[in-house]
Amino acid sequence: MVGLTRPTGAGDIIPPVTSEAWGSQPTSSTSGVSPSAALRHILLWASRRGQIKRAVTSAPVTRDVVRRFVAGETIEDAVAVTRALTGEGLTVSLDHLGEDTLDARTARAAVAAYCSLAGRLADEGLAPMAEMSVKLSAVGQALDESLALDNARLICEAARAAGSSVTIDMEDHTTTDSTLRVVSLIRQDFPSTGAVLQASLHRTADDCRALGVPGSRVRLCKGAYQEPASLAWQRPDDIRHAYLRCLSILIGGSALPMAATHDPKLVEATGRLVSDIGGPGFRHEYQMLFGIRPDEQRRLVAARETVRVYVPFGVQWYGYLMRRMAERPANTALFLRALVSRN
């Protein structure tokens, strides 16, 4: 068994999961230029190259691959995928692609896209099964936090009028405090708004205590961004321990935890923790990305679990895929593995 730096805290329930049970994971090299760092540079470079983008987006094979992970470019594409998924008993969270908005006009366009989407979901009778995921960076967070707050409120209003709801995505650690502030203000008027916490950050156990209160919808993920070792667990086993500890806190606080992971060991452990700590009928859901482990999504639905599929759509899919892969080497592995396996 490899040595584990197990994050602990008085009073928290630490589930009995060992590194053997999870299987050992390679860690990235710490000297010289690691393969993952080199890959990241290549992907980020490629994400900015217009010629590469044109070549990638026009190749027929790419379109098929992209369609595995992105619903399409239009609201109608998003609605069609939502209809198909909800027809199979899944629920959905729709993400209009676009982030790092640096002008108010683009932020307004993102708000308008979400408001139109909410209207279409209502028209189609899909709103109760489909929420919307919003990145504050897409609605102006980098320009001004209060602009992002106002814009997010407009989307929440449209969602409520449609009979849907919103979860505010979490981005890199420089935005965590701002995002949690905005979520807390939004929840004063829209209490069902979901928050996202990233288990890999050291601070997250405390954030789980703050947000782990009855009725609070909290998506718990590992975290998609490459964060410094001073702020975040780096080794896969440490991240998993932190994940389960955070999940235990959320369940113990009677929040509504939304376990966003494809990791088979974490999916299995979630079921165990929910039944051990939450007890029978405890409300929770599983969340996975569109195109990743689709057979597992359906297996959970057949086992009467609530499963929400995160469905990105919009014209900015190229940057989304490239940056998601560049942000964390594990994300590249996630997409590549999904291409060769359905479960």
Ligand SMILES: Cc1cc2nc3c(=O)[nH]c(=O)nc-3n(C[C@H](O)[C@H](O)[C@H](O)COP(=O)(O)OP(=O)(O)OC[C@H]3O[C@@H](n4cnc5c(N)ncnc54)[C@H](O)[C@@H]3O)c2cc1C
């Ligand atoms: C619904 C959803 C919403 C998210 N929202 C956010 C957000 O707001 N902010 C954020 O920072 N991040 C978000 N993420 C991303 C998340 O933080 C992780 O980067 C991402 O999910 C990868 O971690 P993982 O736990 O899924 O598994 P990984 O760490 O990628 O994989 C762990 C293990 O799972 C197994 N595995 C993975 N894929 C497969 C497969 N196809 N078949 C079989 N086994 C497989 C392998 O054993 C692998 O070692 C979200 C993820 C989801 C699912």
